[in-house]
Amino acid sequence: MPGWFWGALLLSPAFLLVAGVIAAPIAYLVRLSFTDAHAYLPRFGSVGFDNYAALLRAPHFWDSVRTTVWYAGLTVGLQLVLGVLIALLLHQRFRGRGVVRLVALAPYMVPSIVVALVWRWLLDPTTGAYSWFIDKVWPGSEPPNLLSPNLIFWSLIAVSVWMFTPFIVISVLARLQTIDPSVVEAATVDGAGAWRRFWHIVLPELKPVLYTLILLRFMFMFTKFDVVYLFAGTGTEVRTLPVLTFQRIFGEARLGSGAAVAMILFVLLMIFTTVYLRTLYREREETA
Amino acid sequence: MTTALHRLSRVRWYLVIGVVLLVAINGFPFYWMALTSVKPGTELFSYPPAFFTTAPDFGGFQRLFETTNFLTYAKNSLIIATGATALSVVVSALAAYGLTRFPFPGSRAFSTAILYAYTFAPIVIVVPLYGMFREAGLINSHLGMILAYASFGVPFSLWLLQPFFRAIPAELEEAAFVDGANRVKSAWYVVFPQAAPGLIAVSVFTFLLAWEDYLFARVLITQDDLKTLPIALHDLYNASLQDWPLLMAAAVLINLPVLIAFLFVQKYLVAGWGAGAIK
Numbered sequence: 001m002p003g004w005f006w007g008a009l010l011l012s013p014a015f016l017l018v019a020g021v022i023a024a025p026i027a028y029l030v031r032l033s034f035t036d037a038h039a040y041l042p043r044f045g046s047v048g049f050d051n052y053a054a055l056l057r058a059p060h061f062w063d064s065v066r067t068t069v070w071y072a073g074l075t076v077g078l079q080l081v082l083g084v085l086i087a088l089l090l091h092q093r094f095r096g097r098g099v100v101r102l103v104a105l106a107p108y109m110v111p112s113i114v115v116a117l118v119w120r121w122l123l124d125p126t127t128g129a130y131s132w133f134i135d136k137v138w139p140g141s142e143p144p145n146l147l148s149p150n151l152i153f154w155s156l157i158a159v160s161v162w163m164f165t166p167f168i169v170i171s172v173l174a175r176l177q178t179i180d181p182s183v184v185e186a187a188t189v190d191g192a193g194a195w196r197r198f199w200h201i202v203l204p205e206l207k208p209v210l211y212t213l214i215l216l217r218f219m220f221m222f223t224k225f226d227v228v229y230l231f232a233g234t235g236t237e238v239r240t241l242p243v244l245t246f247q248r249i250f251g252e253a254r255l256g257s258g259a260a261v262a263m264i265l266f267v268l269l270m271i272f273t274t275v276y277l278r279t280l281y282r283e284r285e286e287t288a
Numbered sequence: 289m290t291t292a293l294h295r296l297s298r299v300r301w302y303l304v305i306g307v308v309l310l311v312a313i314n315g316f317p318f319y320w321m322a323l324t325s326v327k328p329g330t331e332l333f334s335y336p337p338a339f340f341t342t343a344p345d346f347g348g349f350q351r352l353f354e355t356t357n358f359l360t361y362a363k364n365s366l367i368i369a370t371g372a373t374a375l376s377v378v379v380s381a382l383a384a385y386g387l388t389r390f391p392f393p394g395s396r397a398f399s400t401a402i403l404y405a406y407t408f409a410p411i412v413i414v415v416p417l418y419g420m421f422r423e424a425g426l427i428n429s430h431l432g433m434i435l436a437y438a439s440f441g442v443p444f445s446l447w448l449l450q451p452f453f454r455a456i457p458a459e460l461e462e463a464a465f466v467d468g469a470n471r472v473k474s475a476w477y478v479v480f481p482q483a484a485p486g487l488i489a490v491s492v493f494t495f496l497l498a499w500e501d502y503l504f505a506r507v508l509i510t511q512d513d514l515k516t517l518p519i520a521l522h523d524l525y526n527a528s529l530q531d532w533p534l535l536m537a538a539a540v541l542i543n544l545p546v547l548i549a550f551l552f553v554q555k556y557l558v559a560g561w562g563a564g565a566i567k
Contacts, residue, residue: 003389003390003392006386006389006390006471007392008392009386010386010387011383011395013378013379014383014442014446017375017379017435017439017442018401018405018439018442020435021435021438022413022439022440025413025420026412026416028416029416032419085306086306086310092303094300100310100311102551102554103311103314103315104314105554106314107314109496109549111499111518111546112500112518113518113519113521114521114543118536119317121320122320126335127335127337128337129337129339132336132337162314162317220409225410225411226503242411250507255419259416262411262415265409266412269408270404273407
């Protein structure tokens with residue numbers, strides 16, 4: 001038997017699984033988005049581009065787009081700044097560093113439902129520990145309700161940054177460990193201060209990984225569903241595109257219309273991924 | 289760099305402040321979760337909040353086991369996560385072996401397709417999957433859930449495993465052939481043990497992916513006795529009366545395997561997260 005036969009044979013289960021549960025659904029999604037399919041009833045009539053046209057005309061769709069861009073942009077920006085700072089901190093040598101690293105990374109491992117519930121409990125306006133704390137530090141006439149419709153978006157930003165920053169920390173930390181310490185020491189001997197060493201030596205080394213992280217994290221935050229929905233997404237205050245998709249289908253039973261929103265997310269993902277893969281291959285060629 | 293910074297700042301106040309803040313901000317929610325799960329009712333709603341308790345009360349845990357189907361949900365989660373992990377790891381290990389040992393026309397295209405697949409967001413896949421599963425009768429079925437999570441596990445597992453298989457020298461296998469082993473035996477006794485660290489890492493990541501997921505379970509399971517832990521916990525929260533010690537007791541128990549796994553696979557975290565194991 002030729003080698004390629006064995007290769008194809010070994011690959012076929014993986015191929016079938018990915019084709020069956022990822023590729024085929026995408027094809028079906030395209031079809032769904034051109035129908036008036038109902039989420040629970042057997043209705044499946046073709047409507048052409050009506051779903052898309054209705055979406056582009058609906059003001060709340062554009063609200064959703066704005067919310068999603070703000071959510072992804074703000075959380076990625078904050079994660080990046082905090083992530084680099086924490087990575088620099090954890091790169092220092094000190095006693096108990098191993099334990100501190102574990103604590104620094106732990107939030108990323110927690111299931112979204114647990115994060116959402118614990119934070120809703122912490123921020124509860126009447127009995128929450130954090131609400132009490134904020135009221136003490138910042139005594140106002142009225143303690144703020146951090147779960148109210150006008151503040152929940154900002155609470156969600158804080159919770160998301162808390163949960164997802166460890167990803168940046170661990171990626172940046174891994175890169176920091178590959179920087180040659182003698183270069184940094186030489187700069188110190190030459191009289192470069194901490195800030196200049198960071199700006200001229202460390203940051204240029206981190207640039208490629210930061211660029212990749214911005215792309216990847218923006219893509220992930222843009223399509224993030226679980227924590228957004230569970231912490232803040234059951235109403236209309238924080239309706240990002242993934243939440244809109246879910247509400248359309250399981251709240252309003254409009255499977256076809258929801259599929260159109262999902263299609264828009266899918267196309268955006270494809271564009272992001274293509275850009276990401278280009279930079280990945282370019283980096284590989286440069287390092288190879 | 290560390291030594292240079294050491295020398296520069298004798299009093300490393302920034303380090304102390306930074307570490308204290310980090311530990312407090314990251315650690316407190318965990319502490320509060322555990323504390324609430326054992327708080328007696330009298331301290332639960334006190335103002336200012338009680339920051340520790342001298343009389344731990346395990347009523348929350350007791351009510352969780354007595355008044356809810358927690359054990360059934362835990363069993364469902366365990367079956368689905370274990371099934372998905374087994375399926376995904378076997379399938380990805382075979383494919384990784386095939387890709388690194390027998391390159392064939394189209395294997396590079398396959399690798400790129402896999403890369404695209406691992407960036408797909410669950411929300412995009414779950415919509416059509418719901419439609420397809422409904423027609424195939426796979427709604428409310430553990431098999432359907434296992435298939436769904438396994439196929440989400442395959443792309444990143446394959447991506448993470450390939451370097452492990454590539455690093456195993458072909459001479460090792462050739463030596464096994466000389467000793468009379470066939471292809472299957474050499475793969476089983478020579479190649480797979482060498483790739484064990486990678487296989488362990490992808491197993492843990494796939495298990496967590498299934499254990500923690502909310503969206504697929506919410507959409508593909510509607511029957512109470514088939515629910516997994518995350519959706520069961522959300523439904524308990526949405527019940528009319530919120531019993532916080534009970535909710536936090538459930539949260540502690542759901543987190544336990546996660547934190548154990550976390551200690552176990554720390555050193556693979558970079559590789560796993562980089563491959564998009566957990567988004």
